[in-house]
Amino acid sequence: MCPLHTFSSVARSHNFAASAVSRRQQFLIRSLGGVRGSAPSRRMAAGVTNLNSLGLEADAGSILKRITPPLDSGLHKGQAGKIAVIGGCREYTGAPYFAAISALKIGADLSHVFCTKDAAPVIKSYSPELIVHPVLEESYSISLVVAEVKKWMERFDCLVVGQVLEGTHFSWLDCISEIMRHARQSNIPIVVDGDGLFLVTNNLGLIAGYSLAVLTPNVNEYKRLVEKVLGRNADDQDAAEQLLSLSRSVGGATILRKGNADLISDGETVSVVSAFGSPRRCGGQGDILSGSVAVFSSWARQQISEHSERLNFSSSNPMVLGCIAGSALLRKAASLAFAENKRATLTTDIIESLGASLEEICPAK
């Protein structure tokens, strides 16, 4: 079994490099951030767990255990989570499916997809478990599309935006912007990935200052975001500090910088998830992550609202906790799937390992 290691560096002051201790932290975090398969990174995964003498050490296993709600026969349908994925178009149907089915496999009760008309029958055919709305229809006006989504919006615990929406002539991005604005008005968390990041990078107002937003950029998406927001190049040497600064610059939206080690910051803390997952880089793993972060952050939000006094997490931000949990679970599931399938490992194999991975960490009674 692959051990889970997470640590969090609480950097409450803008003077991040104030002491010898924090310089040491920076060195170690630098060794992790963005360095793919380097010796320091593997050393981290193997044992170093606490870089943080300034704050609490975060542990992904412990976070997963504490935010995952107990299963109770008195629950009603929907109480374990209702997730919506906005995305899916003529070319791309797998991405929204991966996100939506991952949410169910982790334990959400209902998973909806809002996609283009031609993507809908395909996404439906992948699984009868999903509720798929073909509302992104070219003959509709933007206001009609938004009205169709708004009818459902209040029911959702989290929205995943940005599974790919390319390849159409209609301006879906205007629709998505409107949907995001409405979600924000209704205090519904939003996980932004893929094309959603393109949208957000060019319209930072959509997420600026919204603490219930999570961005999950990969290497290239992160580069573009850093250039746009900070006006400089993405930096692997000072990865944690730059991420902290980036998150602060967008008013505290949580950013999960995907890489060999995932770095997570909301402008207050920087957490790293570096457990080894799988060397396979088959497409779709980012979609598992966005669906997982949606569920875990919803659970964390609920747990914090109900039991904040005894949770004692390294961060009190449910979106950060959701990112740590999602990243750690994906890595564990990927390692299980790879152990079984080796080079043939596909995203669907990883999805099939989500349940066993979660069960190993926090067994359902």
Add this chain to the structure above:
Amino acid sequence: MCPLHTFSSVARSHNFAASAVSRRQQFLIRSLGGVRGSAPSRRMAAGVTNLNSLGLEADAGSILKRITPPLDSGLHKGQAGKIAVIGGCREYTGAPYFAAISALKIGADLSHVFCTKDAAPVIKSYSPELIVHPVLEESYSISLVVAEVKKWMERFDCLVVGQVLEGTHFSWLDCISEIMRHARQSNIPIVVDGDGLFLVTNNLGLIAGYSLAVLTPNVNEYKRLVEKVLGRNADDQDAAEQLLSLSRSVGGATILRKGNADLISDGETVSVVSAFGSPRRCGGQGDILSGSVAVFSSWARQQISEHSERLNFSSSNPMVLGCIAGSALLRKAASLAFAENKRATLTTDIIESLGASLEEICPAK
């Protein structure tokens, strides 16, 4: 293995609380009905099986054994049951699939789905076992849709109505009402769920006085039904008495009130199925139930017509027996699926466990 416990309280008099014995019954039934995960409910599931000194004790395992017809190589296709599901639309394709495939997995020979034109290819793609009719077509008149369904109607042993039909501009509800009227004229049993309940709640005449109708409301659907029919709020304290009264008020249609414990009444008896199933509340389990109730009530009807003298059930109403059997089998299948899949349990996993669950109770020779 999860034991099956069912008990039935026969309340033949309107004076439900006439004796100390019946007061005790009321207390115990109250402890079950609608109480979310309470200790009394768990105690029931663990061992209490007989609340009924006034009548026969019903046992789900025994009912399942006696209504499930023996498999005989001399049978022809169709003799083990022909079920039709009316439902399936642009957004919802999983629900009618779950109901229809569950009927087959339990042992019915043929399972038809009548749905909208755009839902049909998707439902077909879930399984080649189903016969799917895309007759709910917007360009058709109501009379043409009804004529299309009527052509098939006489062949069916039971109709399941009300897998979701939202999201279209055409008034499917008028079509469904007409189809239900025709089924009733032909003495074909009808199981009503989902949107069908919305329809029935606003047009009680469709099922009033029809003893071959079953309504399967969840918590919210039950609330609306009680408010409409009895003009008061749904009551968890006197759940059994209220259900009895509700069923009488709609002239003896059987009502299966879904909850932590399922309560079943036809206005003559109140039965409870409280065996523990699964704590997962993923969407679609109600559809397994409606498909199962359709098959089991058809079988019960046939068994009663052929062997009434030696069945000696706690109720002579095949719809009640079908509800008890369907509820108990779903719970058993859910418990098997949960034991294997834990938090990742989805409705398709439960469907895959229907066969093994039934085999364990009444093995096919």
